[in-house]
Amino acid sequence: MGQHRLDYEQLCADALRGVVRRALQIIADKGLPGGHHFLITLKTDYPGVEMPDYLRQRYPDTISVMLQYEFWNLEVEDDRFAVSLSFSDVRERLSVPFAAVTGFVDPFAKFQLKFEAREDGAAQVTKRDKPTVLKPAEPKADAKPDSKDPAKSGEVVTLDAFRKK
Numbered sequence: 001m002g003q004h005r006l007d008y009e010q011l012c013a014d015a016l017r018g019v020v021r022r023a024l025q026i027i028a029d030k031g032l033p034g035g036h037h038f039l040i041t042l043k044t045d046y047p048g049v050e051m052p053d054y055l056r057q058r059y060p061d062t063i064s065v066m067l068q069y070e071f072w073n074l075e076v077e078d079d080r081f082a083v084s085l086s087f088s089d090v091r092e093r094l095s096v097p098f099a100a101v102t103g104f105v106d107p108f109a110k111f112q113l114k115f116e117a118r119e120d121g122a123a124q125v126t127k128r129d130k131p132t133v134l135k136p137a138e139p140k141a142d143a144k145p146d147s148k149d150p151a152k153s154g155e156v157v158t159l160d161a162f163r164k165k
Helices: 008-030 053-058
Strands: 038-043 062-067 071-076 080-087 090-097 101-106 111-115 131-134
Touching (some): 062 080
Antiparallel strands (some): 038 101, 080 090
8 A cells, every 4th residue: 555645635725715616606696695795815926817917016916806896797617716896997807716815705704714825926726725714703601791891892993002102
């Protein structure tokens, strides 16, 4: 018997990128349900990413795009998706291999997937990242809500009071 081993990190990354693919396929077929919207971060320098040159110059490493109100012609394939988005009131078409996606967030559902960025920035499409699933922390059963604590009340806290002037 050889030293063949299963690469579970690659299997998990493939499965989680499949979640991204399936979510995009659902909105391509049926539209965005309720308040759902997607923030997708991708490596612009990844092989196979197609986008206008001026956008690649502006975002040479990564770009985050929002699929909420202004997106058109979303097409989803097994290994990539393509969508038209508005950049400064100009519609542009992006085509993105799923392997180039480094983050996927649905703020409405409080769901987030993050894939570790590759160090070389130009890894082969067959190479997959180690995925991390991030979900909001559940409150502890014995925790009591404290309305005086702004971090627990959902208010935005600024750090200006702690900065040196």
